[in-house]
Amino acid sequence: MPSVALAVTDGMLHYELSVALEVFGADLTHVVDPWYDFSVCGSGPVRVDRFRLEPDHGLDQLAHADTVIVPGWADTDREPPADLVRAVRAAHEAGARMASLCTGAFILGAAGLLDGRRATTHWAHTRELARRHPAATVDPDVLYVDNGDVLTSAGKAAAMDLCLHLVRLDHGAANANKIARRLVIPPHRDGGQAQFIATPLPEPGNHPLGELFPWALERLDQPLTVEDLARRARMSSRHLARHFKHLTGITPLQWLHAQRIRHAQELLETTNATVDTIATATGMGTATTLRRHFHRSVGVPPDTYRRTFRPQEPPFPSTHPGS
Structure with missing residues (x-):
């Protein structure tokens, strides 16, 4: 059972802290069993806005967790508490995967964990x-950054994106999507190793492309063009491009490509379909084309991805007498 520890101190942002509690602290064994062994670690009772939180363990227990979540911290004008910084550094040195939500990145920075890494x-x-951590490469235009052992997210909704990304890494895309549906939020979209995750799919019905997104997702096996999308949306290609840029931050073709890759990932994780079959189902045409685009987008070939993210089938029980 993977363990997740939430590092807390006075003045944590309640939304980011609540996101971590909701994803990792809830009993979701009906989705994945076992779920996470979750604990809250702090040096004593902490005040979060108007609420008082009693940690399960001291900060020294962070070093025993597989993953440490550092929520957003309100008072970024001052240095974070020294005991928290020491505990975060010790947890990383012990091999924990470190993830900050929103301004929790300042605590990772104070612990020296952002030096030489991309962060947000x-x-x-x-x-x-x-300014405070010039050895880090800070990217203001992404939702989160995954460096493998150190992950950072932007604010608010991006904190949920990062938490779902961690669930996907640990338990696969299908289970991460189940958690997203339970929380009534769009499934997050993933990028390659040590790359950012693009803007999530907007909620349907609240914008001019509300009906277009599900229509296109049902037709990823077809050779859709920008003109096809514009015709369905009843607008010009130029007008469509403006709406896409506003809603997703990318062009229609980039969005289509990302959805094809995402669908390929889900098929690799949840089916035994061949790469040729998946190439057809995702509109990539041939296995060669799928492999090229998949490797470029995700960072590994489809077969490697399947072995990494899909649990191995248990062996069939022996039928020999006396076994």
């Missing part, structure tokens, strides 16, 4: 994070 935080604080 809430857009309003990226300039200050970069």
